[in-house]
Amino acid sequence: MLLKLTREGLGRLIVFGDWVSRPRPVKRSARAQESVNEAAAALSLYQFHACPFCVKVRRNIHKLNIPIELRDAQGDTPFRQELEAQGGRVKVPCLRIEEEGEVRWLYESDDINVYLHQRFSGI
Numbered sequence: 001m002l003l004k005l006t007r008e009g010l011g012r013l014i015v016f017g018d019w020v021s022r023p024r025p026v027k028r029s030a031r032a033q034e035s036v037n038e039a040a041a042a043l044s045l046y047q048f049h050a051c052p053f054c055v056k057v058r059r060n061i062h063k064l065n066i067p068i069e070l071r072d073a074q075g076d077t078p079f080r081q082e083l084e085a086q087g088g089r090v091k092v093p094c095l096r097i098e099e100e101g102e103v104r105w106l107y108e109s110d111d112i113n114v115y116l117h118q119r120f121s122g123i
């Protein structure tokens, strides 16, 4: 119980720290941003609000200015069940990627950030 509270408190502190120190999002031409927005429609991030690994990925998403849908998988939610049933396990963050009719579930915050950088930082 105490451990859970400490973890939750620390998570919230990290969320606050992120909020006060967020980097500015990149600016693109309207056309480039539109193409990013279109690509982002095929992505969604399964996450917990106060998870430090999720904060790391959300920070990157914010900086790269990608409108990715965030899906809260904490508690007994449909998104949690979806993550477990289709992704294979409840671990966040996890990026759901739809590609040519196929769905891929990418776990690990570092791998997600590398993927997003490779795909969006040059646009």
Ligand SMILES: N[C@@H](CCC(=O)N[C@@H](CS)C(=O)NCC(=O)O)C(=O)O
Binding pocket: 048, 051, 052, 053, 090, 091, 092, 093, 107, 108, 109, 110
């Ligand atoms: N190495 C992973 C660590 C992710 C991790 O430990 N996530 C925790 C939340 S902070 C989790 O999903 N735990 C499973 C659970 O709480 O059910 C990463 O960098 O993404």
